[in-house]
Amino acid sequence: MTATQVRAPDGLGAGESTPARRRRAKPPRSRRTWREQLTGWGFVLPASVIVVGLSVFPAGWAFVISRQKADLISPAENVGWDNYRLILDDPNALEAAKHTLLFTALFVPTSIVAGILLAVALNRPLRFQWFYRTCIFVPFVASAAATGILANFVFDPTYGIADNLLRVLGLPQQGFLEDPNQAMAVLVLICLWGEVGFNVVIYLAALQSIPNDVVEAAVVDGAGPISVFRYVTMPELAPVTVFTAIWQTITALQLFDLVYTTTKGQPGDATVTIVYYLYRQAFELFHAGYGSALAYCVFAVTMVFTGLLVWYARRSGTEAF
Amino acid sequence: MRRPSRLTAALAVLALTTLAACSSGSDHSGTTAVTTLDPDKDVTITWWTGQDSEADELLQKLADEYTADHPNVTIDLSPGADTTDDLLQKLQAGFASGDYPDVSYTYGSWASVLGKSGRTLDISDQVAQPDAGWDEFPEAARATATVDGQVIGLPAVVDNLGLIYNTELFDEAGLDYPTDDWTWDDFRAAAKALTDPSKNQFGTAYPTDGGEDTVWRFWPQVWQNGGDVLDDDGMPAFNSQAGVDALEYWRELAVDDQSVYLDQTDQKFEPNFYAGHIGMLISGPWVLYDLKSHKTPYAVAELPGTDGSHQTISGPDLWTLYDHDDSQRAAATFDFINWLTQPAQDVRWNLAYGNLPLRSSAADTPEFAQYGKDYPGADVFFKNLENATTPRPTVVGYTAMSRAVGSAISDVLRGDGDPQDKLDEAADAAKIDLQ
Amino acid sequence: MAVARARRVLPFSGWHLLLMPTALLFALPLVWMVLSSFMPAGDINHYPPRFWPSRISFAGYTGLFQDSDILRWLLNTTIVSVIAIVAHLVLCSLAGYGFARLRFVGRGAAFFLIVATIMVPIQLLMIPTFVMFSRLHLTNSLAAAFVPWLASAFGIFLMRQFFLSLPVELEEAALLDGCNRLQVFWRIVLPLAKPALATLAIFTLLGAWNDLIWPLIAINNQDSFTLQLGLANFQGVRRTQWQLLMAGNVVATLPLLIGFVVAQKQFVQTMTFSGLKG
Numbered sequence A: 001m002t003a004t005q006v007r008a009p010d011g012l013g014a015g016e017s018t019p020a021r022r023r024r025a026k027p028p029r030s031r032r033t034w035r036e037q038l039t040g041w042g043f044v045l046p047a048s049v050i051v052v053g054l055s056v057f058p059a060g061w062a063f064v065i066s067r068q069k070a071d072l073i074s075p076a077e078n079v080g081w082d083n084y085r086l087i088l089d090d091p092n093a094l095e096a097a098k099h100t101l102l103f104t105a106l107f108v109p110t111s112i113v114a115g116i117l118l119a120v121a122l123n124r125p126l127r128f129q130w131f132y133r134t135c136i137f138v139p140f141v142a143s144a145a146a147t148g149i150l151a152n153f154v155f156d157p158t159y160g161i162a163d164n165l166l167r168v169l170g171l172p173q174q175g176f177l178e179d180p181n182q183a184m185a186v187l188v189l190i191c192l193w194g195e196v197g198f199n200v201v202i203y204l205a206a207l208q209s210i211p212n213d214v215v216e217a218a219v220v221d222g223a224g225p226i227s228v229f230r231y232v233t234m235p236e237l238a239p240v241t242v243f244t245a246i247w248q249t250i251t252a253l254q255l256f257d258l259v260y261t262t263t264k265g266q267p268g269d270a271t272v273t274i275v276y277y278l279y280r281q282a283f284e285l286f287h288a289g290y291g292s293a294l295a296y297c298v299f300a301v302t303m304v305f306t307g308l309l310v311w312y313a314r315r316s317g318t319e320a321f
Numbered sequence B: 001m002r003r004p005s006r007l008t009a010a011l012a013v014l015a016l017t018t019l020a021a022c023s024s025g026s027d028h029s030g031t032t033a034v035t036t037l038d039p040d041k042d043v044t045i046t047w048w049t050g051q052d053s054e055a056d057e058l059l060q061k062l063a064d065e066y067t068a069d070h071p072n073v074t075i076d077l078s079p080g081a082d083t084t085d086d087l088l089q090k091l092q093a094g095f096a097s098g099d100y101p102d103v104s105y106t107y108g109s110w111a112s113v114l115g116k117s118g119r120t121l122d123i124s125d126q127v128a129q130p131d132a133g134w135d136e137f138p139e140a141a142r143a144t145a146t147v148d149g150q151v152i153g154l155p156a157v158v159d160n161l162g163l164i165y166n167t168e169l170f171d172e173a174g175l176d177y178p179t180d181d182w183t184w185d186d187f188r189a190a191a192k193a194l195t196d197p198s199k200n201q202f203g204t205a206y207p208t209d210g211g212e213d214t215v216w217r218f219w220p221q222v223w224q225n226g227g228d229v230l231d232d233d234g235m236p237a238f239n240s241q242a243g244v245d246a247l248e249y250w251r252e253l254a255v256d257d258q259s260v261y262l263d264q265t266d267q268k269f270e271p272n273f274y275a276g277h278i279g280m281l282i283s284g285p286w287v288l289y290d291l292k293s294h295k296t297p298y299a300v301a302e303l304p305g306t307d308g309s310h311q312t313i314s315g316p317d318l319w320t321l322y323d324h325d326d327s328q329r330a331a332a333t334f335d336f337i338n339w340l341t342q343p344a345q346d347v348r349w350n351l352a353y354g355n356l357p358l359r360s361s362a363a364d365t366p367e368f369a370q371y372g373k374d375y376p377g378a379d380v381f382f383k384n385l386e387n388a389t390t391p392r393p394t395v396v397g398y399t400a401m402s403r404a405v406g407s408a409i410s411d412v413l414r415g416d417g418d419p420q421d422k423l424d425e426a427a428d429a430a431k432i433d434l435q
Numbered sequence C: 001m002a003v004a005r006a007r008r009v010l011p012f013s014g015w016h017l018l019l020m021p022t023a024l025l026f027a028l029p030l031v032w033m034v035l036s037s038f039m040p041a042g043d044i045n046h047y048p049p050r051f052w053p054s055r056i057s058f059a060g061y062t063g064l065f066q067d068s069d070i071l072r073w074l075l076n077t078t079i080v081s082v083i084a085i086v087a088h089l090v091l092c093s094l095a096g097y098g099f100a101r102l103r104f105v106g107r108g109a110a111f112f113l114i115v116a117t118i119m120v121p122i123q124l125l126m127i128p129t130f131v132m133f134s135r136l137h138l139t140n141s142l143a144a145a146f147v148p149w150l151a152s153a154f155g156i157f158l159m160r161q162f163f164l165s166l167p168v169e170l171e172e173a174a175l176l177d178g179c180n181r182l183q184v185f186w187r188i189v190l191p192l193a194k195p196a197l198a199t200l201a202i203f204t205l206l207g208a209w210n211d212l213i214w215p216l217i218a219i220n221n222q223d224s225f226t227l228q229l230g231l232a233n234f235q236g237v238r239r240t241q242w243q244l245l246m247a248g249n250v251v252a253t254l255p256l257l258i259g260f261v262v263a264q265k266q267f268v269q270t271m272t273f274s275g276l277k278g
Helices: A003-014 A035-064 A082-088 A091-122 A131-141 A144-155 A161-168 A183-208 A212-220 A226-252 A255-262 A274-283 A289-320 B002-023 B053-069 B085-098 B107-113 B124-128 B139-145 B169-174 B184-194 B212-216 B219-224 B240-258 B269-274 B287-296 B327-341 B343-349 B360-364 B366-374 B378-387 B398-413 B419-434 C002-008 C014-037 C061-069 C070-101 C107-118 C126-135 C142-148 C153-164 C168-176 C182-194 C194-210 C213-218 C226-230 C244-274
Strands: B043-048 B071-078 B103-107 B153-157 B162-166 B200-209 B260-263 B278-283 B298-301 B317-321
Touching: A035 A289, A035 B366, A035 C070, A035 C107, A035 C126, A035 C153, A035 C182, A082 A289, A082 B278, A091 A131, A091 A226, A091 A274, A091 C014, A091 C168, A131 A183, A131 C014, A131 C194, A131 C244, A144 A161, A144 A183, A144 B085, A144 C014, A161 B071, A183 A226, A183 A255, A183 C014, A183 C153, A212 A226, A212 B053, A212 B124, A226 A289, A226 C153, A255 A274, A255 C168, A274 B085, A274 B153, A274 C213, A289 B360, A289 C002, B002 B366, B043 B327, B053 B343, B071 B327, B085 B103, B085 C126, B085 C213, B103 B107, B103 B153, B103 B327, B107 B139, B107 B317, B107 B398, B124 B366, B139 B317, B153 B327, B162 B169, B162 C194, B169 B184, B169 B200, B169 C226, B184 B200, B184 B240, B184 B278, B200 B212, B200 B240, B212 B398, B219 B240, B240 B260, B240 B398, B260 B269, B269 B278, B269 B287, B278 B287, B278 B360, B287 B378, B298 B378, B317 B327, B327 B343, B343 B360, B343 B366, B343 C126, B360 B366, B398 B419, C002 C226, C014 C244, C070 C107, C070 C153, C070 C226, C070 C244, C107 C153, C126 C142, C126 C213, C142 C194, C142 C213, C153 C194, C182 C194, C194 C226, C213 C226
Parallel strands: B043 B071, B043 B103, B200 B260, B200 B278
Antiparallel strands: B103 B317, B153 B317, B162 B278, B162 B298
């Protein structure tokens, strides 16, 4: 297990295998000297120390708590792995995990596809591009309070815009966030609306690093827009897609803010995600130990998902590029 | 670039050394004796109000007034957090780091857990003094502030639930206004008559977010039916016939009559009432301020009754006092908070903000008469405190139990499940925490 | 790509058919936020919420600038954000480049550890982080707000992936010409990475500017309040000062939109000159 974990990050750089036209032989290994080591660490050390330094203690502390019966107020009691065992018998935790996985499965692919599509559109020489780009970024900057109020307003079953729209179209009224069968899907929509700007900006920037001459060469060779996209643009976006896929998976698995500002887990706990559930356990119900144990399970699952993405990226990397 | 790396290297070392210390729990015993304030010794106390900025301005003025009279005392006022819910996490962080305030606003339901922290001040002897006027606080508030025989704070806000109704909608429907001998059957009939789906108008409303706001509205009817929340052993009793009847009552209104506006956000039902879309609201004095600013035509009555019992519930919040092993700080903290709750100050804080007065003695002040005029119905809520005879349980497992009951109520009101089954499930879930 | 082909039948590019409705849909909350910030108290408390103000009122803005400490909050948040952006641009691009291009012992493990730090739900790390800051006497000051923003796993990861997609030829040529790594990084790589740096800057600005949950835990001292912390106190348990909140939100969002417009120039600029000549 440890061996694969430590090896995993190499794979995060699936894009390291650059397209064939740029492939060069790597410098021979013998040239790696102590000087090279120092240079490498010199580059990465300051940022690494901050990031890891700020996390090690809190993560260790949370781990200690996860093996205690603790409410963070009265004295704690060591209970070994009991909190972890409790998770297995907790149907609510299982439900929350299911909601989270459903959300992740719906959200991550759509946000990436929508991000690429919009970025390609926004990268074309069109009029009003400046306006379009700024607009698509708006939900991303708007405050959570405003987004929450607006989302509740748009999807209100009594007064909401969405229901009025259905009424005009002669379609049956929906409960949206108040219907246990729809609420999670509506949250995906709201989240897409709020988060797609993130992917768009990243893809827009990534599209800039595609040299025009490569595209032109392909066009001269008679490639249509679809071929150019498939064989020139897509491979160039691969390293960044590894990033967006991993990042959005982590975001989705840890979905919290949106639930907190819109549904608070309702109706009937249908939108309780795992992190919302652990937050509730730790900070409303005085089960901080149990909440921490859940957090470590989220950590483990996230690790597995990231590993799978890396593995997939590596595999397709060696095949496609 | 050198600074951050040195800093974070220090962090890493620190992380390892403090890890053990922090996880071992509290080392305070909470035994500092509260003496009288020494007027010659400078002291600074920290006060987390848990209020929004508007309320903080009122409180800051009072703090300034106190420090003007007591030049050796400095009061550091901070909201702590804008909502009381967030204050819990702040207190947890404070206790974990040893960096916590001298006094903070807290929910009454946290008192039992806070009492076990070993960080609270014991002010039992102070409130037992004849001139402390402890008996002037409502009984439910005194019970909430007392944990295992120790008093850990003074009431900050007292309230209770009553029936607020829209007089205009009653007139339109040709209904008689609620009276003091209204029954829940009268309530149901009125709710039905006030409901008009074509106008998006509902007879009444119920918050179904599954939190304590869902749950505490439910207890008065359980008590009126002769039931209780917990039995003598501290185990769930709410799934008795009394509880099932109470939930079945609301199920019939919500599901069969469709006369209840169910609000899973807990944010929309009160504005909906202010806007005149809801006929009757079971709520407390905190809505009076908003009713006034929305110019809603309303009046207040006590809760409908069962067999002549109009029992209601009170959900007092507290100023909880904390121990810092410093008798001068403890003395200053108690002296200030005691001063704050006196009628002369309370009328400028709670009454000005639309809340009920904390002490019965405040009823004799001219400000109270003015308050009754400013906020019609406030007098009814004040009188209604007498109907809050049973205190809400103050056991450690209450919060977790409340969450389970809240889910049961929300599910049943949405038409999902049978009252008996859901309450039994909740009782089972709650047992673990109540042991 | 069907949209692209629509050009032949439409007098304008088919892309507009996709972009115009999307843009309007996305701009809606901002429009509503701005409109509601000019509503008189009656409108803003109205239920259901109104879209158009019945008349224009500046009460929210006058209240904000006269009765609250908004200027101090703005200053504090600006300080935090500027420090965050500068530190991020320097530290994360260095680290991202190191992880993308340089070979050294422990590279994989270090990078893995960095990415792993974001896999524990942050909600549970708040309290121990506070404990750590408290021991370092960093709470209750602006330092509490900016120290966590000096570098981030996000920034390192993002920059690494961007550097990986850059061509290596120029760097290798420069190395053969006798440049050292730092010179290569400064003269060759950074100019090519402008869009990536702009992206990192805008996300850091956004994160530091809008951060609420950490300052909420770490800062009690009203003199060190950040903008979001100040605005949060307009919202109480039972009562919300909507006019102030909405006006405050507009004031808080505006600098971000300006920041984005500035940053996006970097995207546009590099479009016309391709980054790589030869």
